[in-house]
Amino acid sequence: MSFSKHKRSTGLVGATAPLLAACEGPQSALDPAGAAADLIARLWWPTLLVATLVTLLVLSLLAVAVLRARRKQTAMPLNARQSRNLVIAGGIILPLAATIPFALSSFSIGRVIDAPLPDDAMTVEVIGKQWWWEVHYLDEAGERIATTANEIHIPVGEPVRFLLKSDNVIHSFWVPNLKGKTDMMPGRTNVTSVTADEPGVYRGQCAEYCGTQHALMAFLLVAEEPEAFDAWLEGQRQPASAPQTQAQVDGQQVFMQAGCAGCHAIRGTSASGDEGPDLTHLASRRTLAGATVPNRTGHLGGWITDPQHVKPGNKMPPSELTPEELTTLLGYLEGLE
Ligand code: HEC
Numbered sequence: 517m518s519f520s521k522h523k524r525s526t527g528l529v530g531a532t533a534p535l536l537a538a539c540e541g542p543q544s545a546l547d548p549a550g551a552a553a554d555l556i557a558r559l560w561w562p563t564l565l566v567a568t569l570v571t572l573l574v575l576s577l578l579a580v581a582v583l584r585a586r587r588k589q590t591a592m593p594l595n596a597r598q599s600r601n602l603v604i605a606g607g608i609i610l611p612l613a614a615t616i617p618f619a620l621s622s623f624s625i626g627r628v629i630d631a632p633l634p635d636d637a638m639t640v641e642v643i644g645k646q647w648w649w650e651v652h653y654l655d656e657a658g659e660r661i662a663t664t665a666n667e668i669h670i671p672v673g674e675p676v677r678f679l680l681k682s683d684n685v686i687h688s689f690w691v692p693n694l695k696g697k698t699d700m701m702p703g704r705t706n707v708t709s710v711t712a713d714e715p716g717v718y719r720g721q722c723a724e725y726c727g728t729q730h731a732l733m734a735f736l737l738v739a740e741e742p743e744a745f746d747a748w749l750e751g752q753r754q755p756a757s758a759p760q761t762q763a764q765v766d767g768q769q770v771f772m773q774a775g776c777a778g779c780h781a782i783r784g785t786s787a788s789g790d791e792g793p794d795l796t797h798l799a800s801r802r803t804l805a806g807a808t809v810p811n812r813t814g815h816l817g818g819w820i821t822d823p824q825h826v827k828p829g830n831k832m833p834p835s836e837l838t839p840e841e842l843t844t845l846l847g848y849l850e851g852l853e
């Protein structure tokens with residue numbers, strides 16, 4: 517899977533590059549590509565520092581106690597007043613001094629990054645499924661204008677509102693490079709906003725255990741220049757392109773007859789199932805099945821033949837197609853741009 521390269525971190529992370537290489541990349545909260553993630557990362561580093569110092573302090577005190585016990589030094593080195601002061605300083609003042617600043621900054625950062633968006637901000641509705649993401653783009657009136665799955669595009673530099681839902685178990689929407697997590701709860705709509713300051717392909721991951729394939733419930737968030745985004749959305753709004761060749765016509769027939777249409781919609785055809793992802797523009801997507809495999813012919817064929825091998829336990833059954841049927845079906849699906 518290839519992700520477009522985006523900003524390399526500088527400063528502390530840059531200086532200790534080899535050690536901290538794991539902090540960079542398309543799914544790292546420490547490689548921020550937006551203001552919200554930047555604030556979160558700025559809070560994270562001092563938290564790590566203070567937590568490290570506190571851990572070292574506690575471990576050193578423990579080491580002192582262990583060594584003293586070994587030497588059987590039983591006499592108290594401190595008098596009553598000294599030990600009371602030690603308890604007050606180490607048990608009350610130090611913990612408060614170490615945690616209150618973090619509580620306050622965490623609270624104020626939360627307020628900044630979740631400030632309400634302007635009413636006319638673009639709105640995307642995302643529904644957590646087992647184990648994939650259903651994605652709807654809404655117009656100003658809240659009507660769905662385009663539907664896709666597992667790949668969300670947004671324009672760079674513009675705040676986007678996300679309405680997060682679930683009709684099954686609890687999931688959590690998380691694009692670490694851009695924002696913290698927001699849960700998706702059955703029966704309610706949680707709202708978050710995301711702004712990407714740099715173009716790139718970021719990886720989102722379900723962050724609340726939701727069953728067998730929770731780990732393979734991922735998606736890509738593609739942040740692109742506004743013109744490219746507008747062109748993409750215009751494409752996604754269209755019904756599927758009609759089959760161009762006889763082979764594609766045959767492939768469409770296989771799709772309708774092999775039961776696929778009962779679970780998948782292809783807008784512009786009679787296929788209107790909603791158990792699985794909308795396939796109207798399948799060929800425009802980079803990955804399949806919750807960013808599990810790249811969307812290439814071999815993977816697509818492997819997925820359709822035996823989805824349980826690729827993502828065990830997922831809700832798509834294997835299909836029994838002849839090699840000719842599979843070939844024409846693939847030809848049809850790959851024409852759905
Ligand atoms: C019982 C319902 C069901 C049937 C029948 C079914 N699918 Fe699926 N399909 C699903 C589900 C659910 C997923 C999502 C699986 C996941 O990612 O966890 C899926 C995923 C897919 C995907 C990946 C889409 C994406 O963007 O990630 C493709 C392609 C696909 N199915 C094609 C087919 C074809 C072709 C057939 C017919 C041979 C078929 N499906 C039959 C339920 C079904």
Ligand SMILES: [Cu+2]
Binds near residue numbers: 644687688725730733
């Ligand atoms: Cu999930």
